[in-house]
Amino acid sequence: xxxxxxxxxxxxxEAKELALDSLGIDNADAEFEIVEEPRQGLFGRTxxxxxxxxxxxxxxxxxxxxxxxxxxxxxxxxxxEKQSEHGSxxxxxxxxxSKDSTRRDTDSSRDGGGKARESKRQRQxxxxxxxxxxxxxxxxxxxxxxxEEVSACVESFLSGLVDAFDxxxxxxxxxxxxxxxxxxxxxxxxxxxxxxxxxxxxxELTRVTAQRSVPSSIRIKVDVGEYRQLRRASLQGFxxxxxxxxxxxxxxVVLEPMSSADRKIIHDELNEFDGVHTRSAGxxxxxxxxxxxxxxxxxxxxxxxxxDPVGDAD
Amino acid sequence: MSDESLAPTAEAVLVxxxxxxxxxxxxxxxxxxxxxxQRIRFDVTVNKDDMGRVIGRRGRVASAIRTVVGAAxxxxxxxxxxEFVE
Numbered sequence: 001x002x003x004x005x006x007x008x009x010x011x012x013x014e015a016k017e018l019a020l021d022s023l024g025i026d027n028a029d030a031e032f033e034i035v036e037e038p039r040q041g042l043f044g045r046t047x048x049x050x051x052x053x054x055x056x057x058x059x060x061x062x063x064x065x066x067x068x069x070x071x072x073x074x075x076x077x078x079x080x081e082k083q084s085e086h087g088s089x090x091x092x093x094x095x096x097x098s099k100d101s102t103r104r105d106t107d108s109s110r111d112g113g114g115k116a117r118e119s120k121r122q123r124q125x126x127x128x129x130x131x132x133x134x135x136x137x138x139x140x141x142x143x144x145x146x147x148e149e150v151s152a153c154v155e156s157f158l159s160g161l162v163d164a165f166d167x168x169x170x171x172x173x174x175x176x177x178x179x180x181x182x183x184x185x186x187x188x189x190x191x192x193x194x195x196x197x198x199x200x201x202x203x204e205l206t207r208v209t210a211q212r213s214v215p216s217s218i219r220i221k222v223d224v225g226e227y228r229q230l231r232r233a234s235l236q237g238f239x240x241x242x243x244x245x246x247x248x249x250x251x252x253v254v255l256e257p258m259s260s261a262d263r264k265i266i267h268d269e270l271n272e273f274d275g276v277h278t279r280s281a282g283x284x285x286x287x288x289x290x291x292x293x294x295x296x297x298x299x300x301x302x303x304x305x306x307x308d309p310v311g312d313a314d
Numbered sequence: 315m316s317d318e319s320l321a322p323t324a325e326a327v328l329v330x331x332x333x334x335x336x337x338x339x340x341x342x343x344x345x346x347x348x349x350x351x352q353r354i355r356f357d358v359t360v361n362k363d364d365m366g367r368v369i370g371r372r373g374r375v376a377s378a379i380r381t382v383v384g385a386a387x388x389x390x391x392x393x394x395x396x397e398f399v400e
Binding site: 003023025056157160161163164165166190191193197198200201202204205208209212 | 323326327329330331334335337367370371372374375377378379381382384385386388389
């Protein structure tokens with residue numbers, strides 16, 4: 001249930017974003033570990049790459065509390081590390097994880113069986129996160145599939161899909177910008193669905209399919225016609241309107257609930273908009289962007305929502 | 315595969331999606347039955363080990379499959395329900 005996935009990218013933020021994408025969840029529901037910060041290595045492919053592990057947070061309420069604590073104490077003291085060592089085998093997991101598995105250990109001594117196995121697995125996993133994430137991704141042959149392999153997989157999945165739909169159209173794959181943009185040509189409302197729900201589902205299934213047969217950190221987007229492009233443009237206009245309103249009225253503007261992808265477009269757009277900043281509030285199905293004017297109100301909202309203990313961000 | 319005429323598009327799409335996300339595509343089978351007026355129920359059987367894969371984290375894969383199959387069913391003029399059985 002709480003499977004870890006691992007992503008790599010040029011920056012930690014990008015890797016996190018990628019992880020959220022492939023898990024298909026919102027920041028608030030995710031738990032991250034930074035396995036490797038981007039740096040200039042000497043050898044190997046990981047040079048200059050950020051490596052992040054993420055999973056769906058088991059219990060959002062507890063994770064929230066713990067996550068805050070972890071952030072305040074990013075490096076646990078040596079003594080604590082030693083303590084947690086026999087519990088989880090690694091300080092990387094943070095204190096919560098180690099506490100968890102210690103508890104599980106005691107559990108297992110009582111009921112034995114499945115729980116014991118579980119705790120063993122957990123320990124293994126924490127010792128070698130990379131090998132375990134590979135094991136879970138079904139295809140042990142390679143860590144990262146090439147752009148060609150992934151785009152071939154995406155193309156065959158989508159072609160098969162439009163065939164099954166008995167729709168006569170072309171699937172065009174664009175692999176520039178180190179990401180895969182798959183475009184189903186033509187205006188097919190059937191593949192779009194109300195509020196693009198069908199398209200989102202298709203994209204989700206495309207990612208799942210690709211991730212399982214050719215695991216990689218390549219970002220995959222699926223579009224029908226030019227829907228997403230148009231949608232992006234209109235969201236950007238909407239974001240600027242909200243920014244103007246917040247600036248002129250000097251009050252926070254709370255937008256309607258949106259998907260994480262839509263919220264990102266808003267955040268990105270208003271990032272370049274002087275005089276306001278944005279944050280997100282609420283939990284996922286109803287998570288929404290709040291546009292905050294920089295100047296008037298005295299209450300200073302942290303941009304980093306997850307480190308804000310009182311905010312309702314997570 | 316059962317009666318082709320029930321909802322050919324939805325069924326073809328469903329089979330394609332399930333085969334794509336599982337690791338044993340050959341073990342995927344779909345059975346369609348009419349459960350109401352213009353309403354088709356699909357019972358999907360997959361390999362036991364693939365059960366988690368068709369359902370996905372928090373049922374995300376399953377609900378994505380249902381959404382897309384629903385769209386395909388619209389083409390057949392039927393509403394659909396999809397159940398996954400071991």
